[in-house]
Structures are given as C-alpha cells and as structure tokens.
Amino acid sequence: MALVLILQLLTFWPLCHADITMTVPTASYPKPWLGAQPAAIVIPGVNVTLRCRAPQPAWKFALFKYGEITPMLYRVVSAELAEVFLEEVTPAQGGSYQCRYQNPGWALGVWSQPSDALELLVTDELPRPSLVALPGPVVAPGDNVSLRCTGRLRDMRFALYRVGEAVPLQYHNSERPWADFPLPRASAPGTYSCYYHTPNAPYVLSQRSEPLVISWDGSGSSDYTLGNLIRLGLAILVLVSLATLLVLDWRSSC
Structure with a gap:
C-alpha cells in the first residue's frame, strides 16, 4: 500500500510543479512586449505600471526581475494584456524586467520566450553629461x-x-x-x-x-589677415600696371 502511494505521488509531482518550471520554448511561442507607463525612467515616489502584451491570446502571465530566480508574480487573465502596478516606486525597485505568457492551447508547463528586457530606472537625477x-x-x-x-x-x-x-x-x-x-x-x-x-x-x-x-x-586670425593683405597688394599692383599701360599708350599717341 505504501509503495502504491509513493508511485502516485511521483506521478502527480510534475503536474503540481508545472507552473514553476519554465520549459524552454521553441520558436513557435513568440515573445511578448513589456513596457512601462508613464515612463521607464522616473523619480522616486511615482506610480509605475508595467504592461506585458502577448501577440496572441494568453491566460497567464509571469513577471521576472533580473537576479531573482522565481517570478515576482503571476497574473491569470483571459486577454492579451496584463498590467502590474508598482505604487510609489523606490530606487530598489529599479532594474531589468522581463515577462512571459502561457497560451491555453499549449502543453502544460510551456511558456513563451521572454520579452526583451525593460530597464526601469528610479532616480532623482540622471548622470552628468x-x-x-x-x-x-x-x-x-x-x-x-x-x-x-x-x-x-x-x-x-x-x-x-x-x-x-x-x-x-x-x-x-x-x-x-x-x-x-x-x-x-x-x-x-x-x-x-x-x-x-x-x-x-x-x-x-x-x-x-x-x-x-x-x-x-x-x-588662424593672423593668417587670415595676411591673406587679405596679399590679395589687396596684388589688386593694387594690377591697378598700377593698368595705369602705366594707359599712360604709355597716351604718350605714344601724342
């Protein structure tokens, strides 16, 4: 009897932990989009909403923060969008976030690819440029x-x-x-x-x-002035030459 009970527990163990273990998805499970409202860079004390949008109908979403093994939270919804509300954020809540979703037609324990990372920055001042x-x-x-x-x-x-x-x-x-x-x-x-x-x-x-x-x-200023003087000198030389030619021509005609 004890042996039968142990075998039954081993049979149901994967089902009980299907939502915790993230099966590596294939390319047929496209990644969602993750964004922040009102912005991904905010001052402390602002309310921020993280929005995970799936490209197809979903029934469960999971939000992850970089450096943490388990998801921050799950959202069970029958839509393509899940929102996570962060009230009066602090610098400690800043970091890199990703989300995943499950489709009701997928096998148990299969999740989508993770979204692109969203960098949430909570600070009073940006770095000096x-x-x-x-x-x-x-x-x-x-x-x-x-x-x-x-x-x-x-x-x-x-x-x-x-x-x-x-x-x-x-x-x-x-x-x-x-x-x-x-x-x-x-x-x-x-x-x-x-x-x-x-x-x-x-x-x-x-x-x-x-x-x-x-x-x-x-x-550069001196060179610029010198260039102007040279051009002016050449112009005067041309004028003097023309005047000399005119005088010589006038004398020869007399």
Whole structure:
C-alpha cells in the first residue's frame, strides 16, 4: 500500500510543479512586449505600471526581475494584456524586467520566450553629461564648429546653454545617447554647457556638464589677415600696371 502511494505521488509531482518550471520554448511561442507607463525612467515616489502584451491570446502571465530566480508574480487573465502596478516606486525597485505568457492551447508547463528586457530606472537625477567641441575648442575664422553633448541614455532631450544667457540656445531630441549642436561662425567663441532630461513628464534631469570654452585661433586670425593683405597688394599692383599701360599708350599717341 505504501509503495502504491509513493508511485502516485511521483506521478502527480510534475503536474503540481508545472507552473514553476519554465520549459524552454521553441520558436513557435513568440515573445511578448513589456513596457512601462508613464515612463521607464522616473523619480522616486511615482506610480509605475508595467504592461506585458502577448501577440496572441494568453491566460497567464509571469513577471521576472533580473537576479531573482522565481517570478515576482503571476497574473491569470483571459486577454492579451496584463498590467502590474508598482505604487510609489523606490530606487530598489529599479532594474531589468522581463515577462512571459502561457497560451491555453499549449502543453502544460510551456511558456513563451521572454520579452526583451525593460530597464526601469528610479532616480532623482540622471548622470552628468560631457560636452566636447568638434573638431576642437579652438576655432579659426570661417571654420565650422559643432558641440556634442553626451549622456548615458538613449531617447533623451538635450539642451545647450551659453554662460550668461538664461534661455537655452538649442534643443535636440535624440535616439542616441548624444546630440550635436552646430554653432554659427560669428557666435562660436564663448563658454557653453549642456544637460539632458527625459522627453516626457514626470521629467528627470541631469546636472549640467562641465563648462567648455570655445575661442578663436590667433594664428588662424593672423593668417587670415595676411591673406587679405596679399590679395589687396596684388589688386593694387594690377591697378598700377593698368595705369602705366594707359599712360604709355597716351604718350605714344601724342
């Protein structure tokens, strides 16, 4: 009798643990999409909703956080979307999240591929950017110069300031972790700084970059003036030559 009971327990053991063991899925179980509202970068205290959307009907969702073996939670729904509400998030809740789903037509214990990782950042301030001049901070008259503000995050909004002016000179939205600000030649010399922030509210801002000084190239200015003097001298020489020819022609005609 005891032997029969043990065999029955061994038979039902996989069924009892089917929801915990994630069977490695095949390509026929497409991954879901995971997003955050209002944003994936927020300040502490904001309410965040994580949304896991399946590409086909699902009946169960699981949310994972990187570094944790077991799922944070399950959601049993008969839809293609599951929402997880995080109330007044703290920096400790930041991290990398993924989700999976189950389809009612799949075998027991089979889950979809994991979604792409969602990086949730909970912080009061973004890392300080850097500001550099391209091709360099010393500009020859007539040359073009561009300032590059580089942060650590993509899809940010960048602003360029000139020291002494309260209003930003330029704004740029960038999908890359940097933005380029071309400067007009006449207004290039000066001291500049930049910062970046999340594109939508609630806004999270970075500190301003270290100031960058753009100055004229003195040697370039001298070369530029010398070139003008040479051109002026050649023009005078041509005029003198023409005047001499006219005088000689007038004398010969007399």
